[in-house]
């Protein structure tokens with residue numbers, strides 16, 4: 001088999017030299033996601049945290065304590081992100097606000113000449129995506145999208161096997177994501193398609209980014225989504241919130257648990273009105289002619305949240321689960337003795353297969369070296385073309401020809 005290789009050149013050698021705290025960060029959206037990113041950032045001597053912005057004073061307090069204990073100094077506090085962006089001492093921002101803010105905040109950050117680590121998705125529709133990419137290009141600054149799976153040993157290993165020709169030409173592929181924890185999507189800001197563009201865009205933009213990275217440009221896209229379980233009748237209760245509920249489901253949050261919950265709210269995940277779905281299938285045909293199907297559902301068993309990938313090539317096939325960090329290889333015209341198991345690492349599925357510990361440090365590498373990030377503008381563009389194209393296909397009940405999208409939304413270069 002070909003050697004496992006990584007696509008992050010800076011990971012191979014010693015860390016680039018940079019003065020202590022030389023890249024000064026601001027964080028906009030001090031919630032659950034930015035927490036891990038900020039902790040990892042502060043653990044690296046090259047990054048410093050100067051300022052934080054959130055509309056929730058408790059989150060500001062929490063991050064301020066974190067900064068003081070990690071860095072030994074406090075931060076400047078903002079409730080309006082534009083004020084943080086006006087701070088000329090800040091070189092780079094992490095934007096980890098709810099999805100509906102990504103576009104506006106990223107565009108403004110680039111106007112103010114900041115480097116941007118933007119959590120996914122890269123906008124909630126292609127107009128927004130285009131504006132982000134144009135602003136990034138005009139600024140000359142670095143953009144990285146939170147496509148953390150690109151940094152996981154598992155997907156780096158899968159890509160390396162496919163691209164090295166170890167399975168011949170890729171001919172067909174299928175993938176699945178199951179996520180038990182997705183019940184929070186039916187609460188708080190997450191539950192509105194107006195906020196996230198649709199659950200496919202919110203959740204499997206990650207996967208579409210991977211498939212572009214591994215298999216190349218798409219040609220046609222079709223998708224189906226539906227709401228099968230997180231709807232009235234999914235549980236024997238008519239309550240609209242956990243507070244009114246007499247028949248607690250496994251997602252029940254008691255009143256005293258609301259403050260500490262992910263969404264800080266306890267709407268009934270079945271009965272509270274929402275306009276997002278809970279399962280889908282996306283079918284992509286790539287320019288090579290290869291087709292790939294991607295399934296997603298949120299009603300899997302709690303013990304089965306995971307991602308699966310299976311790629312069949314002209315000389316062999318690979319298949320594996322992210323949580324196992326391993327693929328099985330089968331030779332097309334071989335026998336049982338040719339079956340191999342290739343272990344990429346032992347990090348498990350947590351933290352996106354290990355990627356959570358890596359991505360922000362690789363963003364620092366890109367800034368120090370003055371280059372594009374691995375999940376940079378091209379990744380932000382093609383992942384969005386595929387997943388936003390899939391959302392259009394599902395909404396408009398038609399096959400999307402990618403040429404139609406790229407003609408209207410060309411890559412800004």
Ligand SMILES: NC(=O)c1ccc[n+]([C@@H]2O[C@H](COP(=O)([O-])OP(=O)(O)OC[C@H]3O[C@@H](n4cnc5c(N)ncnc54)[C@H](O)[C@@H]3O)[C@@H](O)[C@H]2O)c1
Nearest residue numbers: 029030031032033054055056059096097098099119120146
């Ligand atoms: N890359 C990944 O795998 C991954 C994983 C989880 C979440 N995310 C993304 O990260 C983002 C945040 O998710 P989260 O789970 O941290 O959500 P969250 O709700 O925990 O955090 C969002 C934070 O933004 C703050 N906020 C809201 N509006 C604001 C505004 N106008 N100005 C400043 N602050 C504001 C909120 O008070 C909250 O503290 C989402 O876009 C999500 O898609 C990415």
